[in-house]
Amino acid sequence: MAECPVCGxxxxxxxxxxxxxxxxxxxxxxxxxxxxxxxxxxxxxxxTEEDWGQ
Amino acid sequence: xxxxxxxxxxxxxxGELLRLLRFHPSVEVRQATSERLAGKFVHNAxxxxxxxxxxxxxxxxxxxxxxxxFLCLPHGQSMTRIDEFRALAPRIVDLSADFRLRDPTxxxxxxxxxxxxxxxxxxxxxxxxxxxxxxxxxxxxxxxxGCNATATILALRPFFRRGLAGNAVVEVKAGSSEGGNASSxxxxxxxxxxxxxxxxPTGHRHVAEMLQELGAGEVHFSATSIEMVRGxxxxxxxxxxxxxSEKDVWKILREDYAAEPFVRIVKERxxxxxxxxPKLVAGTNYCDIGFERDPASNRLVVISAIDNLMKGAAGQxxxxxxxxxxxxxxxxxxxxxxxxx
Numbered sequence: 191m192a193e194c195p196v197c198g199x200x201x202x203x204x205x206x207x208x209x210x211x212x213x214x215x216x217x218x219x220x221x222x223x224x225x226x227x228x229x230x231x232x233x234x235x236x237x238t239e240e241d242w243g244q
Numbered sequence: 245x246x247x248x249x250x251x252x253x254x255x256x257x258x259g260e261l262l263r264l265l266r267f268h269p270s271v272e273v274r275q276a277t278s279e280r281l282a283g284k285f286v287h288n289a290x291x292x293x294x295x296x297x298x299x300x301x302x303x304x305x306x307x308x309x310x311x312x313x314f315l316c317l318p319h320g321q322s323m324t325r326i327d328e329f330r331a332l333a334p335r336i337v338d339l340s341a342d343f344r345l346r347d348p349t350x351x352x353x354x355x356x357x358x359x360x361x362x363x364x365x366x367x368x369x370x371x372x373x374x375x376x377x378x379x380x381x382x383x384x385x386x387x388x389x390g391c392n393a394t395a396t397i398l399a400l401r402p403f404f405r406r407g408l409a410g411n412a413v414v415e416v417k418a419g420s421s422e423g424g425n426a427s428s429x430x431x432x433x434x435x436x437x438x439x440x441x442x443x444x445p446t447g448h449r450h451v452a453e454m455l456q457e458l459g460a461g462e463v464h465f466s467a468t469s470i471e472m473v474r475g476x477x478x479x480x481x482x483x484x485x486x487x488x489s490e491k492d493v494w495k496i497l498r499e500d501y502a503a504e505p506f507v508r509i510v511k512e513r514x515x516x517x518x519x520x521x522p523k524l525v526a527g528t529n530y531c532d533i534g535f536e537r538d539p540a541s542n543r544l545v546v547i548s549a550i551d552n553l554m555k556g557a558a559g560q561x562x563x564x565x566x567x568x569x570x571x572x573x574x575x576x577x578x579x580x581x582x583x584x585x
Contacts, residue, residue, distance in 0.1 A: 197494040219512035
């Protein structure tokens with residue numbers, strides 16, 4: 191299990207997960223990157239934001 | 245089978261109750277009353293039910309004993325006729341405002357009338373399962389919450405009950421079905437269509453319920469009618485007494501709602517459905533709750549969306565009914581909504 195760095199959700203990682211793999215948090219939808227596998231650590235993957243401020 | 249009848253079934257909440265109970269596996273709908281439409285098929289008022297039932301409206305004078313009565317009468321009628329209804333059924337689910345407030349003086353202040361049966365106010369359980377589930381188990385008398393109150397209370401309560409805030413400003417955008425099925429100058433199509441109309445900037449009656457159920461603090465509430473038939477979007481501005489990160493807020497909402505079958509936390513990082521949106525819960529019993537922490541102040545914006553006729557009325561009533569009877573509380577309420585809509 192790893193924790194989403196954005197919302198704190200517990201995320202189950204597959205046994206064959208590798209560093210650099212991208213996944214999506216099921217709760218907040220953040221795109222996450224596997225930073226470490228043992229112990230598991232996730233970080234936010236860079237993303238392009240929409241501009242809704244017109 | 246549980247024998248249920250609906251009093252005042254020609255209105256929108258009555259129609260939604262008919263739709264839900266008609267397909268409920270543990271319920272037999274015995275009668276649906278309407279004085280105006282007595283003798284007519286219920287699909288005359290609720291055309292979506294055509295072909296699914298041959299039930300006709302009855303007069304309330306024809307009501308027969310049953311196991312549960314759902315009261316969908318205009319405000320002020322349940323409180324004066326409650327003895328008549330209790331003689332017909334051991335269990336009552338009232339969808340009006342008549343038994344929501346525990347303090348009888350609230351009726352004078354908020355509804356402009358004295359309550360004729362203040363002795364019963366504490367016997368009714370306020371029908372929001374997320375707040376009163378234990379009291380609903382086996383209850384005989386339930387008062388369903390107001391639609392705006394439901395949306396507001398579910399959004400604010402996690403923060404108020406923890407003492408994280410005692411002050412909130414809430415703006416509700418509401419659909420036209422909140423006004424019921426009686427026409428008025430305000431609902432005339434050329435007047436209502438396209439409206440963004442402040443109809444209650446202050447003093448909305450549902451504030452009485454909010455204050456009662458939130459326990460403490462202040463709720464400054466305004467309501468605006470918008471171009472929508474079903475739905476409520478409540479935007480609450482909560483002024484926090486202490487600093488919370490977004491992760492803290494996630495934790496708080498999960499603590500209160502992760503196990504709730506009809507409350508979903510909606511806060512996506514990307515895409516077009518990042519926060520709760522009324523049309524995505526139309527026809528469902530869900531209350532979607534989202535939030536954003538203002539990094540520049542102590543303001544937390546909490547957003548909730550419900551279908552006013554469902555989680556804000558008939559769906560809430562059926563959820564409470566299920567709990568009262570020891571049934572799975574999601575029974576008859578599984579519809580996930582439509583997309584696109």
